Amino acid sequence: MKKTAPAPLIYWYAHLSIQDIALVGGKNASLGEMYNQLQQAGIRVPNGFATSAQLFKDFLTQNQLDAPIDGLLASLNSGAASLKDVGQQIRGLISQGVFTDQQEQCIIDAYLQLEKQTSTPSPAVAVRSSATAEDLPEASFAGQQESYLNIQGERQVIAACKQCFASLYTDRAIVYRQEQGFPHQQVALSVGIQQMIESECAGVMFSLDTENGFPDVVMINGSWGLGETIVKGSVTPDKFVVYKPLLEQPGKSPIIEKKLGLKNEKMIFASGSHCDTPTVTIPTSEAERHALVINDEETLQLSRWAAIIERHYGCAMDMEWAKDSVTKQLFIVQARPETVEAQKSRTVLVNYKLEKNNAPVLLEGASVGAAVACGQTYTVLSPHDIDQFPEGAILVTERTDPDWVPIMKKAAGIITDSGGPTSHAAIVSRELKVPAIVGTEMATHRLSNGQTVTLSCAGGAVGQVYDGTVGFTTQHIDMASIPSPKTQVMINAAMPDGIFHWWQLPTSGIGLTRIEFIISSQIGVHPMALLHPEKITDSTVKSAIEQRCRHFTNPPDFFTDTLALGISKIAASQYPKPVIVRMSDFKSNEYRGLLGGEDFELHEENPMLGLRGASRYYHPRYREAFQLECQAIAKARNEKGFDNIIVMIPFCRTVNEADKVLNVMAQAGLERGQDGLQVYVMCEIPSNVILAERFAERFDGFSIGSNDLTQLVLGIDRDSAELKPMFDARDDAVKRLIEHVITVAHSKGCKVGICGQAPSDHPEFAQFLVACGIDSISLNPDSFAKGCDVIAKAEQSRDQET
Numbered sequence: 001m002k003k004t005a006p007a008p009l010i011y012w013y014a015h016l017s018i019q020d021i022a023l024v025g026g027k028n029a030s031l032g033e034m035y036n037q038l039q040q041a042g043i044r045v046p047n048g049f050a051t052s053a054q055l056f057k058d059f060l061t062q063n064q065l066d067a068p069i070d071g072l073l074a075s076l077n078s079g080a081a082s083l084k085d086v087g088q089q090i091r092g093l094i095s096q097g098v099f100t101d102q103q104e105q106c107i108i109d110a111y112l113q114l115e116k117q118t119s120t121p122s123p124a125v126a127v128r129s130s131a132t133a134e135d136l137p138e139a140s141f142a143g144q145q146e147s148y149l150n151i152q153g154e155r156q157v158i159a160a161c162k163q164c165f166a167s168l169y170t171d172r173a174i175v176y177r178q179e180q181g182f183p184h185q186q187v188a189l190s191v192g193i194q195q196m197i198e199s200e201c202a203g204v205m206f207s208l209d210t211e212n213g214f215p216d217v218v219m220i221n222g223s224w225g226l227g228e229t230i231v232k233g234s235v236t237p238d239k240f241v242v243y244k245p246l247l248e249q250p251g252k253s254p255i256i257e258k259k260l261g262l263k264n265e266k267m268i269f270a271s272g273s274h275c276d277t278p279t280v281t282i283p284t285s286e287a288e289r290h291a292l293v294i295n296d297e298e299t300l301q302l303s304r305w306a307a308i309i310e311r312h313y314g315c316a317m318d319m320e321w322a323k324d325s326v327t328k329q330l331f332i333v334q335a336r337p338e339t340v341e342a343q344k345s346r347t348v349l350v351n352y353k354l355e356k357n358n359a360p361v362l363l364e365g366a367s368v369g370a371a372v373a374c375g376q377t378y379t380v381l382s383p384h385d386i387d388q389f390p391e392g393a394i395l396v397t398e399r400t401d402p403d404w405v406p407i408m409k410k411a412a413g414i415i416t417d418s419g420g421p422t423s424h425a426a427i428v429s430r431e432l433k434v435p436a437i438v439g440t441e442m443a444t445h446r447l448s449n450g451q452t453v454t455l456s457c458a459g460g461a462v463g464q465v466y467d468g469t470v471g472f473t474t475q476h477i478d479m480a481s482i483p484s485p486k487t488q489v490m491i492n493a494a495m496p497d498g499i500f501h502w503w504q505l506p507t508s509g510i511g512l513t514r515i516e517f518i519i520s521s522q523i524g525v526h527p528m529a530l531l532h533p534e535k536i537t538d539s540t541v542k543s544a545i546e547q548r549c550r551h552f553t554n555p556p557d558f559f560t561d562t563l564a565l566g567i568s569k570i571a572a573s574q575y576p577k578p579v580i581v582r583m584s585d586f587k588s589n590e591y592r593g594l595l596g597g598e599d600f601e602l603h604e605e606n607p608m609l610g611l612r613g614a615s616r617y618y619h620p621r622y623r624e625a626f627q628l629e630c631q632a633i634a635k636a637r638n639e640k641g642f643d644n645i646i647v648m649i650p651f652c653r654t655v656n657e658a659d660k661v662l663n664v665m666a667q668a669g670l671e672r673g674q675d676g677l678q679v680y681v682m683c684e685i686p687s688n689v690i691l692a693e694r695f696a697e698r699f700d701g702f703s704i705g706s707n708d709l710t711q712l713v714l715g716i717d718r719d720s721a722e723l724k725p726m727f728d729a730r731d732d733a734v735k736r737l738i739e740h741v742i743t744v745a746h747s748k749g750c751k752v753g754i755c756g757q758a759p760s761d762h763p764e765f766a767q768f769l770v771a772c773g774i775d776s777i778s779l780n781p782d783s784f785a786k787g788c789d790v791i792a793k794a795e796q797s798r799d800q801e802t
Helices: 018-038 053-063 066-078 083-096 103-118 154-169 171-180 228-232 294-311 384-388 403-409 425-433 515-523 527-529 541-550 555-572 624-637 655-667 686-690 692-696 706-714 732-747 763-772 781-801
Strands: 009-014 047-049 125-131 147-152 187-193 199-205 219-222 236-244 257-261 265-269 279-283 317-324 330-337 348-354 360-368 374-381 396-397 413-416 436-438 452-456 462-468 470-480 488-493 509-514 579-582 645-649 678-683 701-705 751-755 775-780
Touching: 009 018, 009 103, 009 384, 018 047, 018 053, 018 125, 018 187, 018 294, 018 330, 047 103, 047 436, 053 066, 053 103, 053 154, 053 384, 066 083, 066 763, 083 171, 103 154, 103 187, 103 706, 125 154, 147 154, 154 171, 154 187, 171 403, 187 257, 187 579, 199 228, 199 294, 199 470, 219 228, 219 294, 219 509, 228 265, 228 425, 236 294, 236 555, 257 294, 257 555, 294 317, 360 413, 360 425, 374 413, 384 403, 384 781, 396 403, 403 425, 403 436, 413 452, 413 579, 425 436, 470 781, 488 751, 509 515, 509 751, 515 555, 527 541, 527 555, 527 624, 555 579, 624 645, 624 655, 645 655, 655 678, 655 692, 678 686, 678 692, 686 692, 686 706, 692 701, 692 732, 701 706, 732 751, 732 763, 763 781, 775 781
Parallel strands: 374 396, 396 413, 413 436, 488 509, 488 775, 509 579, 579 645, 645 678, 678 701, 701 751, 751 775
Antiparallel strands: 009 047, 047 187, 125 147, 125 187, 199 219, 199 317, 219 236, 236 257, 265 279, 317 330, 348 470, 360 436, 360 462, 374 452, 452 462
16 A cells, blocks of 8 residues: 655745645745745745644644643633743743654755755744734734744754744733634644845835725835834834825826834844844934835835735735845735735724814824724833733833733723834734724823823824813714715815725715815925025024925925825825815915914905915915925826816906916916816805806816805805804805806806705705706715715605606
8 A cells, every 4th residue: 555655844935825824824825825926926025934834733742742731721711820821831841842853854954955045154034933823814813923033043943943833822822812713722833934134124014004994005114124123013113105006007106195103223133242132123323213214116116016916815915025235125025814904894884083172182193993992091011010900991001012912902992102003913903993092102101090081093094192081972874875866975075194984985086175284284384484494584483394394305395295195195085086176275364373474474354355265376475385286286196196186276256366376377287178187166256156157168167165155145254153143055145146156157068066064964955956956065074974865865856846
C-alpha cells in the first residue's frame, strides 16, 4: 500500500493562496495570494514563508500541552481562575516547549534559503502570528496575536516562532475568541517569516471609510519608521483620503483629504548601543513632525493598489504598507478583509444628533464610531489598574491597546492622548461598538477622575469632548421606507468632515454647499491677508497666520489647496450627481472674524445689505481673493476630476453685476460652458425675479434663497426676534414671486431649486412648490426622509387634482 507523503511543515508564499487558511492561517494565506496573483499588477509584496498550522498542533501534542491547556481554560470558564493567571500559565507552558530536530531544521533551512534569495547575510525578517480563525470576512482578530520585527539569525527566528505560538493565548486573544464564539481548541497558529522592510515610513490603509462604510474612498494613515506605532496607537498619524472611481482617469489626482498628524515618535531598527533589542522607539525631529510622510504620487499609487487588491478579493480590505528607506519603493506587507463596516446592515441609517447647547468643548480628536456617550471619566495609565475601572465610565488613557479589550468592553466611551482611527485598538473599539476619540494629545492631563463629560463622534471625522452632560437624540432612518418623488430631493452640506455619514441616502445630489464654512473652520485666515501679508498691522496675528500656512512656500496656496480639498470631499460624496457650490457669502462683520480680517474689512452699519456676495467678487477690496476661490473650484473640477461641481453666485443684485462676476470668473479659469461648467444664481433678491428673463440668459439655473427673499420682499430683518411671527416664506407675496421665477426660468430652459427647511416643516408649502413645478428641493440631511415623504404626498395630491 502506497504511503501518503507527510504534509509539509513549511509553505513558501509562492505556493500559497487564499484557499489555504486552514493550512497557514488568514494572514499568511492572504500574503501568498497577493505574492502570486498581484505582483503582475505592479504590487510589491516582500517574499517569505509560513510554518504550517499542523506544526503548531504537533508542537502542543509532542510537548504534552493539550490537556494542561484545556484544564486551565476550563478553570477560567468556571470562574476558578482569573484571565490574567490562566493566560500567563498557558504562555509559560508553550514557551518551555521544544521543537523536534526536524521541525527546527525545516524553519532554519527556509530562513537560509531566504538569505540566498535576498543576498543578505542574516536578513532581517518580520515574524508574525497567523491564526486559522483570523482575517476572515466575519472576524478580523486584529492585533490579537504578537508580531516580532527585525529578527535576525537562525536562533532568533526559532525563538520568535515559539513566542508567536505562545501569543495565541494572550489575554486579549482569549477574550476575543470567547466573544466571537470560536472554541479555543479549534484555532491553530501558523507563523509567517517575511523579509523585513526597513521602512522610512509605513502605515495602514483601508479601501473604505472606516467610520461610515462609504465604499468609494481609500483611507491611508502613515507615520515615520515602522508601522507598529500606528498599529499600537502610540502616534497620531498623517491621514490621506482618495476617491477611487476617479483614480484611473488620466491626469486626475482625486486626493480629497490630507491631514498632518502629530507624529512625535518613530520605531526603527536598533543598532549600536541598542543592539540587544530588535527595534527602538525614538522621538521624531521637528522637521519630521511637520512633514507629510508621503507625497501625492505615492498617495495615488497606494490607492491604486488598494483598489486592485479590493477588486481581487471582492470585498473591502484592511492593508498595511511600508516605504523602503533605501530604495524608496512602496510595499504591501499585509492585507485582510475589513470586518466592521462591511458587516453592517445598510437597511437602517442611525443618526446621533446633539441638542443645542453652550457646553465648552474640552478636547478634540479623531472619532471612532458615529455615536454619543455620556459618563464620568476614569484615567487608566497602566494595565495593572484595569481591574479598578468602574463599569460604564469613560476610559481616559494615553493610548488604547488591544491588550485592554476587557476594560474596553466595560467602558461607555474611550478618550486617548495618541493614536489614529486605523489602529488595531480603534478597529476593536468599532467591533465592540464603543465610541472613542483618539489623538486628543492632552486627555490624561486635562480630564480628572469623576469628571462628567459627553463624548460625541456624531459630527464626522473630528470628535468632541464636551464638559458636562449634553442631551442628544437618536434617529433611525429606514432606507426601504423612503419614497422616491419625481421632484429631485437633494441635501444641504455644511462641513466636509461629516458628509460621508449620509452616503446611503437616495439623494439627487447636493443643492447647497456654503464654502464659507470651509473657510472659517479649516482655513481661518482672511484670503487678502494671505495675498498681502505686508498690510497686517498686528504682529501676533501675522505670526498666527504664518504658523497656519507654514507648509506652503506661497501662502495663498494654503487657501486654494485647503478649499479645493474640502470642496472635493463634498463633491466626492455624491459623484457623479450634481453638487452646487455657493461662492463665499460672508458679510463684512463675519470676514473681520478671520485672522487678518480687521486690516481688510469695512465697518458697515448694515452688513446684511452691504458689501456681500457678488458685489465683492469684482470689488477692488476682494477681487483677488475671489480669484483664489475660483482657482480652488478649478482645481477640484479639473485637477481632481469632480466635474459634477456647479458654481452658484449669491446676492447678485443686477444684470450688470452678473456680467462682471462671470468675467472675473473666466479670467480665473472658470468660464461658463467650458468643460461643462454650469453657473447658477441665488434667487434671493426681488430684482432676480423681476428680471428673471435676463438673469436666465446669463445663468444655467436659479436656486431660491427663501430666507433673504422673504426678508427683502416683506422688509423684515430675518434676525429680528420681535418680528419673527411675521417672517414666513409662505406669505402670498413671497409665493407669487417664487411661482413667477419658476415659470420664467422654465420658459428659458433653466432649472429652479430651493434650499431650506420650509418644504419639510410645512407640507402645504411643499405642495405649493410641487404645483409650481419646481425642479429640486434641498433639505438638511436629517430631515431628508421626512421631506421625501411630504414631497411624494404633495405630488400625489397634485396628480389627483389634474
